[in-house]
Amino acid sequence: MAPPAAQAGRPWLGAMPAGEGRTRFRLWAPDAREVLLELADGARHRLQRHDDGSFDITLAVRPGARYRYRIDGRDPVPDPASRWQPDGVHGHSVVVDPHAYTWQHAAWQGRPWRETVLYELHVGTCGGYAGVMAQLPQLVALGITAIELMPLNEFPGRRNWGYDGVLPYAAESAYGSPDELKALIDAAHGHGLMVFLDAVYNHFGPEGNYLHQYAETFFNADAPTPWGPAIDFRLEAVQRYFIDNALMWLHEYRFDGLRLDAVHAIVPNDFLETLRQAIYASVPAGRHVHLVLENEANQAFRLADGYTAQWDDDFHNALHVLLTGEEEGYYAGFSDDPTAHLARVLGEGFAYQGQADHRGHRRGEPSGHLPPTKFVVFAQNHDQIGNRAKGDRLSTLIAPEALRAALALTALTPMIPLFFMGEPWGAREPFLFFTDYAPPLDEAVREGRRKEFAHFAAFADEAARASIPDPNLPATFEASKSDIAASRQGEGAAFAQWFAGLMALRQARLVPALDDARMLGAQVLAPGAIVARWALGTRELQVEFNFGKADIPAPPAAGALLHAENATAKDSRLGPNALRVWLRDALA
The missing domain is CATH 2.60.40.1180 (Golgi alpha-mannosidase II)
Known part of the structure; x- marks a missing residue:
C-alpha cells in the first residue's frame, strides 16, 4: 500500500492535531516489529502497524507535549517528522499545532519573480529569528526584495551552516521557536519582502540521523554520494516525506520560495519533476511561489519545464578567476579562458552546455533559448566565501574599484541578482565554516577540513594547514558575524548608499521589462x-x-x-x- 497523495496541510507523518484535544502520531518504520510512543511523563503507548510500513495512534495529547519513539525495545529516538526539537537532535520532540499562529499579513500573495533581489543570510550569525526580524527595515532601505535563509532543519549542537541537518521538519531550535520563525516571515511580508528557504533534500548530516535503525530502505546503498548512501527517491514513502516537507514550509510557514540544494545528488533525478508538480498543484491562483535549483548538471530542461531559476555558479566562477587570478580547486574549470566563459554566461546562461570540464566530465545543456531571469547570479555566496580556508570575502581580495564594478555587473543585468549578507555595505569580516560537534566527530571534522586544502599551494605544509580556523571553536562562529549597523556608519554607510542606488536603478529601469x-x-x-x-x-x-x-x-x-x-x-x-x-x- 502506498502513502496517500500529498496535500497541503495534511502531512502523512508526524504528530498532527486531530481535534478535540487529540493528536495523531504516525511514523514510517518498515523495518520495525514494534513501536511505542513514549511521553515525557513516562507513559507508553503501542502504535498500530499498517501494510505500508507506517505505525500510528491517536491520543488525548495536546500541543506542547514532549514525546519520543521506542522501536523494538531500543533506546528512544525523536520523531523524523518532528516540528520542534527544543533540546536538540537527540532530545524529545514536541507536539506543535501548525495552525495556532495568528498571521498579521494573511493576505500576502508574494511578489513576481522579476522583482527579486535576493539577500542570502545565516540566521544564527544574525541573532536568530528575532535578530533577522530587527534587520528587515534596513534591508528594505538597501533595496533588497527577498531574504534567503540558509537551511533551518534541526542540526547537532548550536552552531552550524545548516547543511548537516537531520530533522527536516523541525525549524532550528537554537534560533527560536516555530512561532518566532513565523513571526519573522510575517514581519518580512509586512515590509514587502519575500522570504526563501534553502531546503536540503539530497542528504542528512553525520550525527543524529536515526532512520537507519528502523527504515534502512530510506537509503540506496548502490548510489553513493559525498555524504554516504543516497536517499532512495524510488520509494513513494520517501518521496512523500520530502514533498510534505516542502508543502509545510510553503503553506504552514508561508515561505515564498525554496532554493533546493545540490539537486544533482538526488537519485533518481526525476523526483524533481514529481516535487515541482506537487508543489504547484497546491498553490492557489494569484499566489507567487518560486522554486530555485542548485544544480551542477546545468539541466536547462528543468528550467524550461517550470522551475523558476537556477543558481548560476558559472557566472561566479568565471568572474572570480578574472578578478583574482585564482585557478585552484573548481576554478580550474574556468582558468583556461575565464573571459570566454563569462561571455558565454552573459550571452547564453551557462558556460558549460555539454562541454567537458577540467576533470573530463561533460555537463550541462544548451541554455541560450531561456530567458535571462532563469539564472540567479552572484559575485559571492555562502559557498564561495565559506568554502575558502579562511572564509575571505572579495572585499579583502581585490581593489575597491574592482569590487564595485563586480557588484554593479551582478546588479544590472536582466539576470536575477543575489548578494550575501554584509555584501551591500562592503563587509570585510570572514564567513567561516563552523560546526558544534562533540568528540570524536569534532576532531574528524577539524582534520577533514584541513586535509581538504592540502592540495592548495598556500596550505601545502602542515603549519599552514594548522592556521585554518577550527570549525568547532565558538570563536570561529563569532568571527563570521557581520553587523548590519556597519551599513549606517562611515565607509559602510557610503557603500550602502551606493548599493541602494544600484537597486533603485534596477527596479526603475530593468524590472518593468524583465518578463x-x-x-x-x-x-x-x-x-x-x-x-x-x-x-x-x-x-x-x-x-x-x-x-x-x-x-x-x-x-x-x-x-x-x-x-x-x-x-x-x-x-x-x-x-x-x-x-x-x-x-x-x-x-x-
Whole structure:
C-alpha cells in the first residue's frame, strides 16, 4: 500500500492535531516489529502497524507535549517528522499545532519573480529569528526584495551552516521557536519582502540521523554520494516525506520560495519533476511561489519545464578567476579562458552546455533559448566565501574599484541578482565554516577540513594547514558575524548608499521589462573585457566592462548611460575595472 497523495496541510507523518484535544502520531518504520510512543511523563503507548510500513495512534495529547519513539525495545529516538526539537537532535520532540499562529499579513500573495533581489543570510550569525526580524527595515532601505535563509532543519549542537541537518521538519531550535520563525516571515511580508528557504533534500548530516535503525530502505546503498548512501527517491514513502516537507514550509510557514540544494545528488533525478508538480498543484491562483535549483548538471530542461531559476555558479566562477587570478580547486574549470566563459554566461546562461570540464566530465545543456531571469547570479555566496580556508570575502581580495564594478555587473543585468549578507555595505569580516560537534566527530571534522586544502599551494605544509580556523571553536562562529549597523556608519554607510542606488536603478529601469527579456549574446573585446546585450521588450540593454590589466577601446555609445563605474559616457577607452551600462530606446 502506498502513502496517500500529498496535500497541503495534511502531512502523512508526524504528530498532527486531530481535534478535540487529540493528536495523531504516525511514523514510517518498515523495518520495525514494534513501536511505542513514549511521553515525557513516562507513559507508553503501542502504535498500530499498517501494510505500508507506517505505525500510528491517536491520543488525548495536546500541543506542547514532549514525546519520543521506542522501536523494538531500543533506546528512544525523536520523531523524523518532528516540528520542534527544543533540546536538540537527540532530545524529545514536541507536539506543535501548525495552525495556532495568528498571521498579521494573511493576505500576502508574494511578489513576481522579476522583482527579486535576493539577500542570502545565516540566521544564527544574525541573532536568530528575532535578530533577522530587527534587520528587515534596513534591508528594505538597501533595496533588497527577498531574504534567503540558509537551511533551518534541526542540526547537532548550536552552531552550524545548516547543511548537516537531520530533522527536516523541525525549524532550528537554537534560533527560536516555530512561532518566532513565523513571526519573522510575517514581519518580512509586512515590509514587502519575500522570504526563501534553502531546503536540503539530497542528504542528512553525520550525527543524529536515526532512520537507519528502523527504515534502512530510506537509503540506496548502490548510489553513493559525498555524504554516504543516497536517499532512495524510488520509494513513494520517501518521496512523500520530502514533498510534505516542502508543502509545510510553503503553506504552514508561508515561505515564498525554496532554493533546493545540490539537486544533482538526488537519485533518481526525476523526483524533481514529481516535487515541482506537487508543489504547484497546491498553490492557489494569484499566489507567487518560486522554486530555485542548485544544480551542477546545468539541466536547462528543468528550467524550461517550470522551475523558476537556477543558481548560476558559472557566472561566479568565471568572474572570480578574472578578478583574482585564482585557478585552484573548481576554478580550474574556468582558468583556461575565464573571459570566454563569462561571455558565454552573459550571452547564453551557462558556460558549460555539454562541454567537458577540467576533470573530463561533460555537463550541462544548451541554455541560450531561456530567458535571462532563469539564472540567479552572484559575485559571492555562502559557498564561495565559506568554502575558502579562511572564509575571505572579495572585499579583502581585490581593489575597491574592482569590487564595485563586480557588484554593479551582478546588479544590472536582466539576470536575477543575489548578494550575501554584509555584501551591500562592503563587509570585510570572514564567513567561516563552523560546526558544534562533540568528540570524536569534532576532531574528524577539524582534520577533514584541513586535509581538504592540502592540495592548495598556500596550505601545502602542515603549519599552514594548522592556521585554518577550527570549525568547532565558538570563536570561529563569532568571527563570521557581520553587523548590519556597519551599513549606517562611515565607509559602510557610503557603500550602502551606493548599493541602494544600484537597486533603485534596477527596479526603475530593468524590472518593468524583465518578463519580456531575452539574451542577445556577448562578445569578448579583449582579455578580461566583454560587451553583452539583452532585449528588454522594445529596448536594448548593453553592459560593457573591463576586468583586464590594460586599457581597451570602448564600444560606441549605445543609448542613454544608466550607470558607470570608473568611466564616463564620453570615454573612448575603458581602463581596468571600468563598467558602463546603456539602455537604447529602441532596438536597432
